[in-house]
Amino acid sequence: MGKIAKTETVILCDDIREEIRNKRSLMGIYPDKVVVKRVAITLPKICLYMGLAGIKRKFEKINVTLKLPKLMPHSFDLKQHTCVKLGEDISVGIIVSPFKIQNQGNACFELRLDDDKKPSLIYKFRILVEE
DSSP states (O other): OOSSEEEEEEEEESEEEEETTTEEEEESOOOSEEEESSSSEEESOEEEEEEEEEEOSOBSOEEEEEEOTTSOOEEEEEOOSSOBOTTOOEEEEEEESSEEEOSOEEEEEEEEETTOSSOSEEEEEEEEEOO
């Protein structure tokens, strides 16, 4: 059980594609690491998909902070069209484009609801150079 919802599914991938009948396709799914040929390198984009089932609290805004190795964190707000209510199920796609990698090491996405000081969800991954 997560902090935001009863069930939290978080997947890092290369692309999120909108399909017919309210479906999404996730392309190039990563395990807990992103392996690149070299650093510094720029990927066209990186996406974080979140499926949240059984929301535990109301919120209107999601703030995302991306922390990459040896760089200053980058924060931005996701725009929600409506207030998310208790018990709802939602899916959210976060797209960072371009995705600039300067160093290998630990990285993470931190998500905060509304104006929370502490993150409600942290997705950790590693950036590695191919050997």
